Amino acid sequence: MNLQALFRDFNPGKFIVWLCLAVFTALLALRLDDELEWSFWFVFIPIWIWKGLVILGALIGNIVWWKNPHYRLEGQSYIQYRALLISLGLHLFLLMFEVLAADNLEHGRHAWVSVFAPLILISIVAIAACIWAVKHDRSFELELFCSVNLLQFIFIALRMDGYIRWPWEVVLVPSWILMCVSVVAVLYSIIFAGLLLRMPDVNPDRRRTSMNSAIGYTCLVAPLLIFLITLASKLNGSTSATYASVVSPLYLSYVTLLLMSFNTKRANQWWFGLRKDLCQFLLGVCPLLQEYANISYSMSHTEEGMVASPGSQMSQGVITSEKRDVIGSSRRVDHRVVVPAVSLEVPD
Template sequence: MCMEMNLQTLFQDFNPSKFVVHTCLLVFTALLALKFDETISWSFWAVFTPIWIWKFLVVLGATVGTYVWWQYPHFRLEGEAYIHYKAMLISLAIHLILLMFELLVCDQLTTSNHFWILVFIPLIFISIVSIAICIWCVKHDRSYELELFCAVNILQFIFLALRLDKIITWEWEVVFVPLWILMCLSLVGEWVLYSIVFAGILLRAPEANIQQRRNSFNSALAYTFTVIPILVFQVLLTNKLDDPDHSKTSYLVVVSPLFVTYATLIIMSFSSKGGNKWWFGIRKDFCQFLLSVFPLLQEYANIAYNNNNVNRGSTGLGEAQEPYRDEETDKKGKEGKKSNKNQKKNEAMKPVVPMTSIDMPD
């Protein structure tokens, strides 16, 4: 089996936005669980630090992208620059409203001076606006994962706010009914089962190549490790909230299935492709930008390492390079190239003799 490692292949489909978001959410979830378990005594403002870092990077990236947009007008003519820039501004607006919600949540957890229904107003507003944004994204072939998540969970947000304010006194398993329906029908029915069945069909289809089978199997595996842990988390959280006095399960154990989901999403960010090219005004794919900023990486991205002595070529930027050669092989190769060059040179120096035709007598 040949094991290859190619730096460019690793980063050419990398989506830095998803990587940053899922990493920040992973750290924030762990800190919040430790705070509720009273394992750490940090304030909620400190616990929300990964969220503040996420929003800071969004604002900084949009600011730099806007500066490049107005400072260099000729960049606006590059391909779909206008659509990318407009999508960046829409994403910035969504994140700013989401930041308002997070500030209110942090203040409410610290002081308890507000009604939860007022705290959730920015999130409910995002859910309503996200419906129109999803339509625009479909029309212009843009990704809309955050907007879709907010749009389909508007009823869940309302139930959460009413339950936290004790306007309704339902059990938490009833409060989470919209999320149960969404997870069971939309996620499990359309993502996991569909991907597993499709992967099984491709594995048995003789006309499918190895790459197609591998991609379908990886997709089925990724969706499974994304959805199933979320369902387990919902069950553990419901049991914890409905019986807080007798439940000995810590919040860190409750959120532990989410760590599997976040880890899967972080790994998937290396093959997600897409992404807006106007964040920070880079105007190109992240891999190309990274190689342009650090030219030394081009040397490593140009080499494919494997455990065989036979070089199978490189998918990098330049010519293929063999991982190892001994001195004798190099010497023979140079002598062979030199003899071939001399032979071609001698053939080129030969005089050209016109072709003559001798007719045979009758």
Template sequence: QNLCFLFPAVVTPCLKFLIYACLLLFSVLLALRLDGIIQWSYWAVFAPIWLWKLMVIVGASVGTGVWARNPQYRAEGETCVEFKAMLIAVGIHLLLLMFEVLVCDRIERGSHFWLLVFMPLFFVSPVSVAACVWGFRHDRSLELEILCSVNILQFIFIALRLDKIIHWPWLVVCVPLWILMSFLCLVVLYYIVWSVLFLRSMDVIAEQRRTHITMALSWMTIVVPLLTFEILLVHKLDGHNAFSCIPIFVPLWLSLITLMATTFGQKGGNHCTGRVCVCVCVC
């Protein structure tokens, strides 16, 4: 997404596909590590995440170099907005990278509080709010930034629970997550209702019907397995089931594979990966 102001139709779908592929590989390695099937260091388990951030940094470096060497871009209003959006996205990704490095260090050494580990996320949220305001003013889609801004309460609850400052069940700790997932379920219901209406309408062309049915099926295949994964994970954290991590992660893998399959059918924007990132980091 960092080069989208140069060739958006090609780079953005490719980067989205690579990001989802990195998340899929990371979740597989994490499940294997948590089940003790592999004994790798968590620094190695997080290798797909490091690759994702490396792509962001390289893309931003190339984009900035092109911007610096081509002054004519600065006179184009839309290109200037795209460049600023790239800088915002890179800044947020660097804060996420800091959080991920602290997570690995905390797991490997266990020498500091989780509140300190989550501090970059606490900074990401207000920055994301400002980015959302800027995006709305410039008619720019910033889905990742929106998700980071609305998840501040969830970040605080998780950090407090991991530090045992609060002793709530994980089912209660994840109340902000359930609220957000309820909204996504309403979106799924919306697409299903519209698909049924379009199927029954005689004034709608076949292509529009196929588009709405495809959207409804895609949302269902993403949201329902994701919600299943979250419920199974919370029940495991609360000690209500004895499943190993691999069966719990299977629904998440289905959601990620669906996202990968639908990537090249999307146009523009910074499609969110934050929802999946938060769910995986809870584990």
């Protein structure tokens, strides 16, 4: 395990989002099963924490941006700042939807069409945001999710208000289409990884990466498909399963997404005005962490028929970059026999 690579590729924003969604899903399922007597405003606490961190980070980032004009000349500062504003706008609309949804679940005084109106507006704006992100090589997971689910949001709102009487299997047709595309992509990744395993001339790192991608996408898509099937049956009244059991497959997807947050693109560096990745900022604030971030662990390989002693394994378990350089230079030393020079003095 290379801690330096782990810190370099870690995306704290995605980690917090998926963690908050996992806790919120559990609380909402328990509340719908009447296992909890909490108000829906308390059930939405993980969502409020998520949105609060987003708004606070954007506010501090804007203060740093306007108070330090020379920071705007650093690399792609303007692109990242615009991405910050776009993400903040989308999260504000999401916050509006979540406030209306919590209030409607608690008191039932709004039509669901009006509750879903911010989501529908987000889905339209997200199409332009996706085009801008592709043009500037930015990640756009939230924008893509909202844009492809525009029709799904409309169907759910109309079904919950009673304007349409379709069964939930028909209401979720847009989601079925997306899941079919995802399943085809997963099958392609599995076949591609299998082909790479049978090709001896392929780089082992590439082979390992393709296999990890196939496993990750499978663990992400398969639980989502199971969740949609069981949810449609539950909403139609075809099964007596609890909501807690219905959402249980989602936690395999959440675990996969949490693990994938350690190997994703870097987050926007203007959140909280850090101007660098969070892990790099923490390493700068706490210099002692740099020593631990510069450590890599490796298992020692022994020849066939030989057993390594525990002491040798412990001594080779931790190798720092300085030690690695010394070991590499010592291995390149050309061992030659050195003969001392002998001088004979001849008298006159």
